[in-house]
Amino acid sequence: MADAAAIDVRADAPLVVGIGGTIGGVSSTERALRIALDAAGREGGFRTRMFGGADMARLPLYDPRATTRTPDEIEFVETIRQASALIxxxxxxxxxxxxxxxxxLDLLEETARDVDRPYLADMPVGLIATAYGWQATGSTIAALRSIVHALRGWPTPFAAAINSQLTKFDEEGGASEPAVVEQLCMVGRQVARFAPLAKQMSLRTNG
Structure with missing residues (x-):
């Protein structure tokens, strides 16, 4: 899976991982995620890694009874294990x-028995929803929050809900509505700011 990071940072810098997009080309969702990831990189000096639609399309349907995993599944899970934050x-x-x-997200069941951090325990998680209309943005954000809670993660206070009927993204990493760009940057900044706090809490718990 290709690394989509666009910010030059230290090779040993903490990692923020983005998950999102749709199958069949770069989508508004994926472009929104890229804006938030770049903001996290600028705010915290983090490395960023995005699993977009093309990456997720290579993941087979999750089978909890499978005794082996594909290279793409292994890479996805190992990357999440290394992450300090998620969007x-x-x-x-x-x-x-x-x-x-x-x-x-179902594939993260592979981390259930991890000693250091099962699932997304104590990890800050930023959330973004895009939809052609407002109604689905709210319910999608609510669903994402429920899933992150079930995975023991911490959804950041602010989540970005984007009406793609009104906001159009471009290939240069911008959008037609400056306020939407700022909302996405806020998601990235909050994730970056909370990641060190989450690490401190984890060290106290496991230390």
Missing amino acids: IASPGYHGSISGVVKNA
Whole structure:
């Protein structure tokens, strides 16, 4: 899976991972996620790694009984294990998150027995929802929050809800609505600011 990081930082810098997009090309969701990830990189000097739609399309449907995992599944899980923070972006499909994003999150069951950090325990998680209309953005954000809570993560206070009927993204990393860009940057900044606090809490708990 290709690294989409665009910011030059130290090779040993903490890692923020983005998960989001749709199958069939670069989407508004993926472009929104890229803006938030770049903001996290600028705020905290973090490395960033994005698993977009094309990456998630290579993940097979999650089978909890499988005894082996594909190289793409292994890389995805190992990257999440190394992360200090996460940003999840999903389109709103029929009032909730997309199947491809849910399938990727289901794969985190592989971390259930990890000693240092099962699931997303104590990890700050930023949330983004895009939909063609406002109604699905709210329900998609709510679904993402519920999933992150179930995975023991900490959703950041602010989540970005984007109406793609009104906001258009461009290939240069911008959007037609400056306020939307600022909202996405806020998601990235909050994730970056909370990541060191989460690490301190984890050290106290495990130390």
